[in-house]
Amino acid sequence: MKNLVTLTAVASALCVGSASAYFEEPACVMFEDTNFRGRSLEMSPDDRVDFRNGQFWNDRISSVMVRRGCTLVAYQDSRMGGRSIEINRGLRDLQRAGWNDRISSAECYCARY
Secondary structure (H helix, E strand, O other): OHHHHHHHHHHHHHHHHHHHHHOOOOOEEEEEEHHHEEEEEEEOOOEEEEOOOOOOOOOOOOEEEEOOOEEEEEEEEOOOEEEEEEEOOOEEEOOOOOOOOOOOEEEEEEOOO
16 A cells, blocks of 8 residues: 555656646736736737737736747737737836837747747
8 A cells, every 4th residue: 555655756746847837928918907916817829819809918917027038019009900019028117118008919929939
């Protein structure tokens, strides 16, 4: 019985270790409030979002975090239309860039993936 408990513990530790390799940090994160606060929307590489028809996130994003090697392209209109801004640096506060509460669609992509 003792060997079975030990074997189960080792198998559990191996599964936990391998699972962590599949879950990485998000590539891009958009925040409702400035200074990276409030509700957040995480995006993986090659994710696209479109906030049409009055969805909650439409024109509510005030700051974003972009992982190194990734780029977030944010659009003023839905369906990736209108003016756009490319953000490819570590952290960005959209209020300073004149994009506070103006994003209606976005796409995130990364060079390393």
